[in-house]
Every structure is written in structure tokens, then in C-alpha cells.
Amino acid sequence: MTSQHRIRRRMTATTPVVLSLLLLLFVLAALSLGDRAMARMAAETLIRVTFVVGFWVFVGNSGVVSFGHAAFGCIGAYVSAWLTLRPEMKATLLPGLPEVIAAADWHVLPAAVAGGGVAALVALLTGAAILRLSGIAASIATFAFLAMVNTIWANWTSVTGGTSSVVGLERYVTPWVALGWAVAAILVAALHAASASGLALRAAREDEVAAAASGIDRYRHRLLAYTLSAFFCGSGGALMGHFIGVINPDGFYLGLTFLMLAMVVIGGVGSLSGAVVGVLALSIAVEGLVRLEKGISVGAVTFALPPGSQEIILAVAMILILIFRPAGLMAGREVMLPARWVAGRASRET
Amino acid sequence: MSLQLVFDALALGGIYAVAALGIALIFGVMRLVNFAHGQFIACAVFALIVPSTDALAVLGLGALPAPVLVPLILLIGAGLAVLAEALVFRPMRNASPVALMVGSFALGVALQNLLLALYGGRPKAVSLWAELGQPVQIASASVPLLQLIVIAAVAVILAGLALMLRKSRLGLEMRAAAEDFTMARMLGVRSNRVISGAFALSGGLAAVVALVLVAQTGVADVRMGGQIMLVAFIATVVGGMGSLSGAVAAGLGIGAASALLQAGLPADARPFRDAFLYGGVILVLLFRPQGLFAPVGAKPRV
Amino acid sequence: MKGLFRPILALAALSAPAFAEDDLTIGFAIAKSGWMEAYDTPAATAAMIRIEEINAAGGLLGRQIRVVEADTRTDRAESAKAGLDVLDQGAEMMVVSCDYDFGAPAALVAEGEGMNSFFLCAEDAKAGIQGVGPNSFSSSVLAPVQGATMAEWAHARREARTAYVLEDTFIEYNKGICTGFNWMFPQLEGAQIVGSDTFKNDDASIASQITRIKELPDQPDVIMLCSVMPGAAAAVRQLRAAGINSLILNGSAVDGSYWLEATPDLSGFVVPVQGSIYGDDPRPEVEAFNKAYEAKTGSRPASQYAYPGYVLIDLWAKAVERAGTVDGAAVTAELEKMRDEPTAFGPRSFTADLHHQNTALMQIIEITGGKPARADEWRVSQPVPLDVLMKK
Structure with missing residues (x-):
């Protein structure tokens, strides 16, 4: 006979597994449909999962809205570009790079990890200052950080290429590569959420005073979550760059910031599953509407939405979801295997 | 500091101050950071060329004489905001501040794409009050007439609003609601009226920004208002969330800082102006986390 | 629409x-x-x-x-x-x-x-x-060719000797125009760039930038405005409103009469284009x-x-x-292999080094009293070198 508490814990442990399987299913479904645009859409969605899960590690656990995470994507993308672009290409496009980086010719995987690593380091340094603030002041400070990174990247021409897109990134990100990163992000996010630090952070989110009274140092736990979340946003940025093949500071600014926020909120900020479901729901909705805009043939008649209507319909749908499910699609719940499943094979699971 | 610089700083700061006030009013009563405010501004701009959608913009409403036009555009701005409140924000009133914010952002996206579908992505010329461009000599400074009008209009609006907030019943209710909304409701403040009132004022202020922008730049563009909204948002927080006078002061301050940096930075650093500006914002927040003019109620419990 | x-x-x-x-x-x-x-x-x-x-x-x-x-x-x-x-x-x-x-x-x-x-x-x-x-x-x-064309034409045909460069940092195109102008103008005899400044396309006001121009001991002969809509129209309106009447030069991106209402009776505004839409192309x-x-x-x-x-x-x-x-x-x-291949809009060349035009015959459109009309044509005396194009 297993105790209720142990069953709950095992059920919680199944969440990342179920989510990963869900993503695997999504990739298989997309690939079996056969057209290349669908495979692209699957890869893009999974990159967004990496991004948004990373974003959720901080926002979901701490309850602080961050506007700054797109900047980590920007940093990750450019670090990966600096390390992997052919040296002769860098000499023409980015003449201001320091010698070591200009000569670097890294493999794409360590470069993506380095992208995440540098983003995490920047998060650690800036977070040390910003996270001393609470609530909306912290949010605004992260926004100011985003605007600073964007201004610097758009104008530091010899190193970042300025407003001109950096092109020539190796396009290696297939749906499988993106799936690997997305699963890694989900696993780490689940581990962090279940760790003492994750629990402490959520406790502080629910009741700041009580948590402080119980000896929780909110600042330290926030900083850890911020750094961890920046790592995956940085890697996500690197993936995005190597997915499109072209990077520009503008691609990591307000558009991405709000896309991430919208996905987390639509899915439900209260749970990891919410973050993943939010990405899937919005991405699939966008793809469906885009296809409707192209036109669907029924017999001899073609129905098509007017160009540009996708954005309007999606925005209206988002508002409706927020009105009828203000806590998001998942409303704070996690997907997990039912209790009788995990109780039955308890010995094998843990 | 030269007199010219004072006028330049006031002109930019004045626009930001009015926009920040529009954001702060709504934040005060319902903790909503309204990201659609920028699109309210854009809609008010495009209202000037209604009903024409031609590539060459024809002033429709904008051709009316100013005494008719100004109240009409203000009404349109206010009406749009009140409509948005009734359709989008009232049904969401129990949602978390983050969900509200995302909702306002979605509303902004919908409005912007609607304008894009109707008017296209090419900016349109709107020659509104071109004669206001005449420079006027004041002591050592030469200032376009419009700049003076902007500064004067901002002063009048702020004074009028302050008077309304202090003297009228709605103003009293709004101030009470901004202090502590739940308590105010318990004491008999009519929440729907207060919130609708705040949205109407905020929309009217968006229309003021729209008129000033059009008179200043002579163009209508669907992306207009976005940058001003962001600065205003920052100003609202730096000023102290919920403090109306704080928002105005911070809006003026950010505009002035931007003008001063533009004037003072060496040429190579000037493209990085905004990085300095936002760095300054972070510093201010670190030293005054509650904002420069935090209302008493904003102090945390610990 | x-x-x-x-x-x-x-x-x-x-x-x-x-x-x-x-x-x-x-x-x-x-x-x-x-x-x-x-x-x-x-x-x-x-x-x-x-x-x-x-x-x-x-x-x-x-x-x-x-x-x-x-x-x-x-x-x-x-x-x-x-x-x-x-x-x-x-x-x-x-x-x-x-x-x-x-x-x-x-x-x-x-x-x-x-x-x-x-x-x-x-x-x-x-x-x-x-x-x-x-x-x-x-x-x-190429954008730098447009900037260089403006520099050389203004120097030769309008006796421009002093220039002020106003760059909008919004997109790369703007920077390209300024790059071409900054390369060509100082090379010309007696010509000098007397100052430069930057702004952002969505700046609500460029009053401080205007003040900097007005504080110059002498107003420049020409102002090179490297910007696109809507910022360009806004900048022109504010420049003229402040009483700055220098000839304003631009890139091709501001061609078209759809925005001219923004500054009624605009004069002294020049745009290089590949062909005239105004019915007066030769x-x-x-x-x-x-x-x-x-x-x-x-x-x-x-x-x-x-x-x-x-x-x-x-x-x-x-x-x-x-x-x-x-x-x-x-x-x-x-x-x-194409060298000065004739097209309806002037000759075009491509080489193994460059798949763009580093020189081109451009029509010069001048706006006078709010009316755009072809004033001249110009081809830069030397192609813009690759090093300049790549900003080395």
C-alpha cells in the first residue's frame, strides 16, 4: 500500500514524461502530413517550447512578469552566430569582433550551449541588481534591460552587424533537434520546480511575508530561477537563429516578448503543462488560420480569409479565452498519469 | 542650460506626460497596464482621415474647423476606450493583472491589424494645422508655435484634470479607487462608473497625444503611438504606480532626459541614447523601488 | 486601399x-x-x-x-x-x-x-x-550609391560646399545612404561635412536635433536626411517649421507624392530615383x-x-x-557577364563580386512648391568601392 503523498509525488514525476510524449506525438503527426512547411512549423513550435518553458521557469515560479527574456534570446542567437559563422564571413560582416571569437569555428551544439551560458551569465549579473526590486518595478526594470540590449545590438555595428541582419548561420535545426532541446528544457524545468528552491520560490510567490518568516531568502531563489530560465531562452535564441538562418535584433524584441507572454498566459501561468499547452495551442491556431488565408478548396469553390485576418482573429480568440478561462487553458493543473497507473507500478517507477 | 533646450525638453516631455497620465489613470483604478493605449492613439490619428482610405489621404474629419474637430476627436478617443472597457476589460475584471495585460495587448494587436487591413502599411500624410509650424522668437530661443501650444495645452490639461479630481464627485471617487479599490467600493463608490470614467479620460488623453503627434509630424502611420506608450508605461512606474502627479512628473522627466542626452552626448554615443536612458530608469528604480512619488498605500507590508 | x-x-x-x-x-x-x-x-x-x-x-x-x-x-x-x-x-x-x-x-x-x-x-x-x-x-x-549620387550632384549643380548629415538609425537602408554620402562628399573639391546627428524613426519630436543645426555658425548648404517614412516626413515638417531652409537631400525611399501633404508647399527637397513616376521622364x-x-x-x-x-x-x-x-x-x-545591359530604366551590370548596382544613372526629382518634377539626371563619377559598401 503506497501512501497518498508518495502517489502524488510519482504522479508529479510523470508530468515531464507525458509532456515530452505529447511533443513527440506532435512531431510525428506534423511529419506524417508530409509537406515541408509543416515540418518547419513543427520545428518552430518546438523552439518556442524551449523558449517559453525557459521563460516559465522564472515567471511561473516567481510570479514576476519579465519583459526581458527576449533579450536573452538575442544574446544567445548572436553568441552562437559569433562562434559558428565561417571566419572569412565574420571578417567581412563583423570586423569588430575580438581575435579569439573572429577565429572561432565551433560545432553548432557547443555553440548553442555557449549561447545559453552567456545569456545565463548576463542574467546572473543583471538579475543581481534587478531582482532586488519587487513586483511591477522588477517587471519595468526587465523591460528597460530589454530596451537597452536592443539599442546596443542595433547600433554596435562592428560587432553585431547593427540593424543589418547577420546571415549565413548553418540551418541545422530540424524538428528532431528542436524536440531534443524542448524535452531537455521541460525536464530541467520540472526538476527545478520540484526542487527545494522551486518550492521556496512558489511559496514566496503565494505569500511573501509568510515565506520570509519561514526563513526563505526570496532573492536568492529568484536569481537562481532567473539564471536558469535565461539559459534556455539563450539556447532557444541560438536555435531560432539557426532555424531561420538570419538574425536581427528586431526579431528578439517586443514581438517575441509578447508572444512568449501570450503563450504562457493562454496556457495558464500556474503550471509547466500550461506553458507547453499554450505554445502548442497558439502555434497550431496560427498555422490553421494561415492555411485558411491561403484558401481551402471545397469542390470547385475556394474559401479564403482576407490577408492579414489571421492576426485579428487570433487576438480576438485570445481575449475570449482570457474572459472565459482567466487562469488559462490548463488553469494551473499539470498533465500527469492517473493515480491508479503510478500506484500500480510503484516499484518500477521510483 | 539654454532656454532653447528647456523648450525642446518640455515639448517632448509634455507629450510623454499626457500619455503617462492616460496609462496611470487606468492603472490606478483597476491595476491594468493598458498596452492598447498606443493603438488608441493610432486610431485617433486615423480618425482624422475618415472616411478616406485612398493612397493619397484626404482629410475627412480633419478638415473641420478646430473648435469642432478637437472635441470630436477627443470624443472618438474616449468612446473607443469606453467601448474597449465594456467589451474586453469588464468581462475580465476578475482576471489577474498579467492576464489583463495580455488581454490589452491582444486588443492592441487586433486594432493595429484592423488599421493595417483598412489603410495599408504605407504611411499617410495628414496636413493638420500646418500654420502652427511658424517659429516664434522668445528671448534667445526660437520655438515653433506648435511647441508652445503643446506645452500650454499640457499645462491646461493637467490643471483641468487636477481640478476635476479634487472638486468633482467622479474625481473624488477615482482618487479613492486609486488608493484602495476594494475599500472604496465598500464605501459606496460606483465601480463601473469610476472605471468607465477613467477609460473615457484615458481615451481622451490618447486623442490629445494623437492630435499633437499629427500636428508635429504631419503623418499617420499604423505603428504610431507604440513607442510613446512604452515610454509612458515606464514613466508610470518610475513615477510611482497609482500616483497621477508622479506619472506626469516622470513623463516630463524622461522626455527632458531624452532631449538632454541627445544634446549632450558625443556624436558616437548618440545612437545609444536610449540605452543610457533606460539604464537611468533601472538606476532610479534601484534607489527608489516604489517610484519617485509613491502613494502612501503602495508601501509593501514588509 | x-x-x-x-x-x-x-x-x-x-x-x-x-x-x-x-x-x-x-x-x-x-x-x-x-x-x-x-x-x-x-x-x-x-x-x-x-x-x-x-x-x-x-x-x-x-x-x-x-x-x-x-x-x-x-x-x-x-x-x-x-x-x-x-x-x-x-x-x-x-x-x-x-x-x-x-x-x-x-x-x-x-x-x-x-x-x-x-x-x-x-x-x-x-x-x-x-x-x-x-x-x-x-x-x-544600392543605398550608398543613392547617397553618393546626392553628394556629387548637389556639389556640381547646386554648389553645395557644406553639408549636415541627419541619420535615422531605424533600419540598415538609412545607414547605407549616409555611408555613401559620407564617402563621396568630403572627396569633392572644397566640400565639407560640418556636422552630423542621429534620431530614431519613431521619435515623437526631433527638437534637440534641430537646435543643434540652428546653433551652427552658418546654416549648411545641404542637409542629407537618411531616413524612411514615416520618420522622414516628420523630420522634414519639423525642419521646415523651425525655419531651416537648406536644400534637403534623401534616398529613393521617400519618392512618391503620397506624403507631401505633411509639409504643405515644400520646396528644396531632392530625391534620386530610377525613373520618374510623374510623367516627365525623358x-x-x-x-x-x-x-x-x-x-x-x-x-x-x-x-x-x-x-x-x-x-x-x-x-x-x-x-x-x-x-x-x-x-x-x-x-x-x-x-x-552583364555590363551596362540596357533596360527600360537605365543600364545594369552584375559581376562575380557584386550582384548589385554600385553605380547607376539616376533621375533627380526636385520638389518645388509641393510639386515633384524631374530636374536632372546624374551618374556617380566612380562606382562606390566594395570596401565602402561593406563598411570596412
């Missing part, structure tokens, strides 16, 4: 009819929604005009040209998808979005297939060999095109940016005829 919708409908109607097996397919991965749409649609319509002319004359290599399209939605990720989409529809050559940023992801897809790609009107050297790859071209005139082919465009869409081109679309199909078709195939490498080899 009516004027904008019509070409879309026309494009849609053209791609609809049933096609024969051996048709030659061109894929348009362009913005049909979002703000880029306003720039892509006129150029794509112009390309269609040339395609229809070719089809009417018997086609290319004896094959009729068929057009397929996909919408980039003014979004980089969607641009790559649009590239794949037209590929799946059988495209053998790809026409991509006007702007380098938004066209490059689709062009990279074409490059990956060894196919030719043409930007509708990109004016950054990277939209070619230096960025996208060896089979990518643009038929427009070359009859240009006016013939304007008429054809009007017949097709119901209105004349709103700016010169329709022209590169026509030119690119013209040049590519010539290269295909010469190569006898649409294979990317073979067509590229023929394109790279």
Missing part, C-alpha cells in the same frame, strides 16, 4: 488558371499582409507586367511562365516557410520580399536548392553574394511602363519602387535565354 487590393486580385487571378505541364514556374515569396505589403505589391505587380509581356511574345525558352505565391506576412520565420511553400509548388526561380531582412530567409531556401533568387528591391550588398549566397541578386540600386519606355501599370491597377505607381520588379524579370529572362536553361548556376554565370 482600393489601389492596393487590385494588384493582389490581379496576381491571384493570374495564378489561378490551369497550366500546362511544361510551364516555367516563378515563385513569389512576398509580403501580402503586414506593413511590407505596401512595398512588395507594387514591385510584384510590375514583375507581373513583364511576365505577361514575355508570355504574350511566346514565353521563355518556348515555355509559358506561371506564377505561384506565398505570403511572408512581414515576418522572418514566415518568410522561410513561404520560400519552402513556393518550392513545393514547383518554383524554379524565386522572387523574394523587397527588404533584405524579410527577404533573406526565403532567399536562403532558394540558395539551398541552387536556385536563383531576386530581391524585389533590396539595396544592401548583403542581399547577394556577400550575404545570402552566389545565386542571389537584386536589381535595385525615356519613353518609362512612361510606357507607367501607362501599362495604370492600365493594370487603375492608378499610376505610387513610387519608383515598382520599377525594380519589372527590371529583375527583364534581366533574368535575358540571362535565361542566353543560358538556355533556368538552372541557377548557369543563369548566374550569364547574369555576371
Whole structure:
């Protein structure tokens, strides 16, 4: 006979597994449909999962809205570009790079990890200052950080290429590569959420005073979550760059910031599953509407939405979801295997 | 500091101050950071060329004489905001501040794409009050007439609003609601009226920004208002969330800082102006986390 | 908007009819929604005009040209998808979005297939060999050439000796214009740049920048304004309102009369263009095109940016005829042999080093009393060197 508490814990442990399987299913479904645009859409969605899960590690656990995470994507993308672009290409496009980086010719995987690593380091340094603030002041400070990174990247021409897109990134990100990163992000996010630090952070989110009274140092736990979340946003940025093949500071600014926020909120900020479901729901909705805009043939008649209507319909749908499910699609719940499943094979699971 | 610089700083700061006030009013009563405010501004701009959608913009409403036009555009701005409140924000009133914010952002996206579908992505010329461009000599400074009008209009609006907030019943209710909304409701403040009132004022202020922008730049563009909204948002927080006078002061301050940096930075650093500006914002927040003019109620419990 | 919708409908109607097996397919991965749409649609319509002319004359290599399209939605990720989409529809050559940023992801897809790609009107050297790859071209005139043209013309024809440079840091195009001007103007005899400043396209006011100009001991002969709409119109209105009456020079991007109302009775404002939309171009082919465009869409081109679309199909078709195939490498080899190849809008050249125009005959449009008219034509005395183009 297993105790209720142990069953709950095992059920919680199944969440990342179920989510990963869900993503695997999504990739298989997309690939079996056969057209290349669908495979692209699957890869893009999974990159967004990496991004948004990373974003959720901080926002979901701490309850602080961050506007700054797109900047980590920007940093990750450019670090990966600096390390992997052919040296002769860098000499023409980015003449201001320091010698070591200009000569670097890294493999794409360590470069993506380095992208995440540098983003995490920047998060650690800036977070040390910003996270001393609470609530909306912290949010605004992260926004100011985003605007600073964007201004610097758009104008530091010899190193970042300025407003001109950096092109020539190796396009290696297939749906499988993106799936690997997305699963890694989900696993780490689940581990962090279940760790003492994750629990402490959520406790502080629910009741700041009580948590402080119980000896929780909110600042330290926030900083850890911020750094961890920046790592995956940085890697996500690197993936995005190597997915499109072209990077520009503008691609990591307000558009991405709000896309991430919208996905987390639509899915439900209260749970990891919410973050993943939010990405899937919005991405699939966008793809469906885009296809409707192209036109669907029924017999001899073609129905098509007017160009540009996708954005309007999606925005209206988002508002409706927020009105009828203000806590998001998942409303704070996690997907997990039912209790009788995990109780039955308890010995094998843990 | 030269007199010219004072006028330049006031002109930019004045626009930001009015926009920040529009954001702060709504934040005060319902903790909503309204990201659609920028699109309210854009809609008010495009209202000037209604009903024409031609590539060459024809002033429709904008051709009316100013005494008719100004109240009409203000009404349109206010009406749009009140409509948005009734359709989008009232049904969401129990949602978390983050969900509200995302909702306002979605509303902004919908409005912007609607304008894009109707008017296209090419900016349109709107020659509104071109004669206001005449420079006027004041002591050592030469200032376009419009700049003076902007500064004067901002002063009048702020004074009028302050008077309304202090003297009228709605103003009293709004101030009470901004202090502590739940308590105010318990004491008999009519929440729907207060919130609708705040949205109407905020929309009217968006229309003021729209008129000033059009008179200043002579163009209508669907992306207009976005940058001003962001600065205003920052100003609202730096000023102290919920403090109306704080928002105005911070809006003026950010505009002035931007003008001063533009004037003072060496040429190579000037493209990085905004990085300095936002760095300054972070510093201010670190030293005054509650904002420069935090209302008493904003102090945390610990 | 009516004027904008019509070409879309026309494009849609053209791609609809049933096609024969051996048709030659061109894929348009362009913005049909979002703000880029306003720039892509006129150029794509112009390309269609040339395609229809070719089809009417018997086609290319004896094959009729068929057009397929996909919408980039003014979004980089969607641009790559649009590239794949037209590929799946059988495209053998790809026409991509006007702007380098938004066209490059689709062009990279074409490059990956060894196919030719043409930007509708990109004016950054990277939209070619230096960025996208060896089979990518643009038929427009590089931004630095526009800036250099302004510098040399103003010096020669308007005795400009002092210049002030006002750069909008919003997009790369603006910086390219200033790069060309800053390279050319100081080389000219007795000419000097007396100051420079930057602003952002969406700045609500440029009062401080104006104050800096007014504080100069003497007002400059010319102001080089490197900006695009809507910031450019706003800057001009504010400059003139402040009583600054220097000649204002610009890049091609501000061509068109749609924004002139912003500064009523504007004078002393000069734009270099590839052809005049105002009916006064000395070359009859240009006016013939304007008429054809009007017949097709119901209105004349709103700016010169329709022209590169026509030119690119013209040049590519010539290269295909010469190569006898649409294979990317073979067509590229023929394109790279072009030296001053005549087109309706002036001669065009491509080399193995540059798939852009580093010099071009440009028409000079001057706005006087709010009326734009062709004032002159000018070709820079020396091509803009590659080092300048790449900002080394």
C-alpha cells in the first residue's frame, strides 16, 4: 500500500514524461502530413517550447512578469552566430569582433550551449541588481534591460552587424533537434520546480511575508530561477537563429516578448503543462488560420480569409479565452498519469 | 542650460506626460497596464482621415474647423476606450493583472491589424494645422508655435484634470479607487462608473497625444503611438504606480532626459541614447523601488 | 486601399488558371499582409507586367511562365516557410520580399536548392553574394550609391560646399545612404561635412536635433536626411517649421507624392530615383511602363519602387535565354557577364563580386512648391568601392 503523498509525488514525476510524449506525438503527426512547411512549423513550435518553458521557469515560479527574456534570446542567437559563422564571413560582416571569437569555428551544439551560458551569465549579473526590486518595478526594470540590449545590438555595428541582419548561420535545426532541446528544457524545468528552491520560490510567490518568516531568502531563489530560465531562452535564441538562418535584433524584441507572454498566459501561468499547452495551442491556431488565408478548396469553390485576418482573429480568440478561462487553458493543473497507473507500478517507477 | 533646450525638453516631455497620465489613470483604478493605449492613439490619428482610405489621404474629419474637430476627436478617443472597457476589460475584471495585460495587448494587436487591413502599411500624410509650424522668437530661443501650444495645452490639461479630481464627485471617487479599490467600493463608490470614467479620460488623453503627434509630424502611420506608450508605461512606474502627479512628473522627466542626452552626448554615443536612458530608469528604480512619488498605500507590508 | 487590393486580385487571378505541364514556374515569396505589403505589391505587380509581356511574345525558352505565391506576412520565420511553400509548388526561380531582412530567409531556401533568387528591391550588398549566397541578386540600386549620387550632384549643380548629415538609425537602408554620402562628399573639391546627428524613426519630436543645426555658425548648404517614412516626413515638417531652409537631400525611399501633404508647399527637397513616376521622364519606355501599370491597377505607381520588379524579370529572362536553361548556376554565370545591359530604366551590370548596382544613372526629382518634377539626371563619377559598401 503506497501512501497518498508518495502517489502524488510519482504522479508529479510523470508530468515531464507525458509532456515530452505529447511533443513527440506532435512531431510525428506534423511529419506524417508530409509537406515541408509543416515540418518547419513543427520545428518552430518546438523552439518556442524551449523558449517559453525557459521563460516559465522564472515567471511561473516567481510570479514576476519579465519583459526581458527576449533579450536573452538575442544574446544567445548572436553568441552562437559569433562562434559558428565561417571566419572569412565574420571578417567581412563583423570586423569588430575580438581575435579569439573572429577565429572561432565551433560545432553548432557547443555553440548553442555557449549561447545559453552567456545569456545565463548576463542574467546572473543583471538579475543581481534587478531582482532586488519587487513586483511591477522588477517587471519595468526587465523591460528597460530589454530596451537597452536592443539599442546596443542595433547600433554596435562592428560587432553585431547593427540593424543589418547577420546571415549565413548553418540551418541545422530540424524538428528532431528542436524536440531534443524542448524535452531537455521541460525536464530541467520540472526538476527545478520540484526542487527545494522551486518550492521556496512558489511559496514566496503565494505569500511573501509568510515565506520570509519561514526563513526563505526570496532573492536568492529568484536569481537562481532567473539564471536558469535565461539559459534556455539563450539556447532557444541560438536555435531560432539557426532555424531561420538570419538574425536581427528586431526579431528578439517586443514581438517575441509578447508572444512568449501570450503563450504562457493562454496556457495558464500556474503550471509547466500550461506553458507547453499554450505554445502548442497558439502555434497550431496560427498555422490553421494561415492555411485558411491561403484558401481551402471545397469542390470547385475556394474559401479564403482576407490577408492579414489571421492576426485579428487570433487576438480576438485570445481575449475570449482570457474572459472565459482567466487562469488559462490548463488553469494551473499539470498533465500527469492517473493515480491508479503510478500506484500500480510503484516499484518500477521510483 | 539654454532656454532653447528647456523648450525642446518640455515639448517632448509634455507629450510623454499626457500619455503617462492616460496609462496611470487606468492603472490606478483597476491595476491594468493598458498596452492598447498606443493603438488608441493610432486610431485617433486615423480618425482624422475618415472616411478616406485612398493612397493619397484626404482629410475627412480633419478638415473641420478646430473648435469642432478637437472635441470630436477627443470624443472618438474616449468612446473607443469606453467601448474597449465594456467589451474586453469588464468581462475580465476578475482576471489577474498579467492576464489583463495580455488581454490589452491582444486588443492592441487586433486594432493595429484592423488599421493595417483598412489603410495599408504605407504611411499617410495628414496636413493638420500646418500654420502652427511658424517659429516664434522668445528671448534667445526660437520655438515653433506648435511647441508652445503643446506645452500650454499640457499645462491646461493637467490643471483641468487636477481640478476635476479634487472638486468633482467622479474625481473624488477615482482618487479613492486609486488608493484602495476594494475599500472604496465598500464605501459606496460606483465601480463601473469610476472605471468607465477613467477609460473615457484615458481615451481622451490618447486623442490629445494623437492630435499633437499629427500636428508635429504631419503623418499617420499604423505603428504610431507604440513607442510613446512604452515610454509612458515606464514613466508610470518610475513615477510611482497609482500616483497621477508622479506619472506626469516622470513623463516630463524622461522626455527632458531624452532631449538632454541627445544634446549632450558625443556624436558616437548618440545612437545609444536610449540605452543610457533606460539604464537611468533601472538606476532610479534601484534607489527608489516604489517610484519617485509613491502613494502612501503602495508601501509593501514588509 | 482600393489601389492596393487590385494588384493582389490581379496576381491571384493570374495564378489561378490551369497550366500546362511544361510551364516555367516563378515563385513569389512576398509580403501580402503586414506593413511590407505596401512595398512588395507594387514591385510584384510590375514583375507581373513583364511576365505577361514575355508570355504574350511566346514565353521563355518556348515555355509559358506561371506564377505561384506565398505570403511572408512581414515576418522572418514566415518568410522561410513561404520560400519552402513556393518550392513545393514547383518554383524554379524565386522572387523574394523587397527588404533584405524579410527577404533573406526565403532567399536562403532558394540558395539551398541552387536556385536563383531576386530581391524585389533590396539595396544592401548583403542581399547577394556577400550575404545570402552566389545565386542571389537584386536589381535595385544600392543605398550608398543613392547617397553618393546626392553628394556629387548637389556639389556640381547646386554648389553645395557644406553639408549636415541627419541619420535615422531605424533600419540598415538609412545607414547605407549616409555611408555613401559620407564617402563621396568630403572627396569633392572644397566640400565639407560640418556636422552630423542621429534620431530614431519613431521619435515623437526631433527638437534637440534641430537646435543643434540652428546653433551652427552658418546654416549648411545641404542637409542629407537618411531616413524612411514615416520618420522622414516628420523630420522634414519639423525642419521646415523651425525655419531651416537648406536644400534637403534623401534616398529613393521617400519618392512618391503620397506624403507631401505633411509639409504643405515644400520646396528644396531632392530625391534620386530610377525613373520618374510623374510623367516627365525623358525615356519613353518609362512612361510606357507607367501607362501599362495604370492600365493594370487603375492608378499610376505610387513610387519608383515598382520599377525594380519589372527590371529583375527583364534581366533574368535575358540571362535565361542566353543560358538556355533556368538552372541557377548557369543563369548566374550569364547574369555576371552583364555590363551596362540596357533596360527600360537605365543600364545594369552584375559581376562575380557584386550582384548589385554600385553605380547607376539616376533621375533627380526636385520638389518645388509641393510639386515633384524631374530636374536632372546624374551618374556617380566612380562606382562606390566594395570596401565602402561593406563598411570596412
